[in-house]
Amino acid sequence: MLRGLVGTGGVITSAGVVLAATFAALGVIPLAFLAQIAFIVAFGVLLDTLVVRSLLVPALARDLGAVAWWPGADAFPASK
Incomplete structure (x- = not known):
């Protein structure tokens, strides 16, 4: 997961x-x-970019473990 975050x-x-x-460029319009x-x-885009996608999503994925990747290849045994 760290490799994906770095990439x-x-x-x-x-x-x-x-x-x-x-x-923000729209802010100069009178x-x-x-x-x-x-x-x-x-501000919302920066908050999402810098806090949510950089900190919260990787932390949640680490806490959830394999459940974070559901549905994965194991969820569909017929597709193997």
Whole structure:
């Protein structure tokens, strides 16, 4: 699992930062409600990218063990 996190972490983080920057760019538009929405969405994307996908999902997958990968190859014995 650590190998997968190392292999995909940079891609996920950079995609999240680019997406957050895209939404944050809407904050310079002089419409107040659009600037508020842009900030909220950009903050949510960064929170999801940096906290949830980098810390919580790997920790939960480690705690759950093999159950985290259900349904896997063992869940469908007819497909073997």
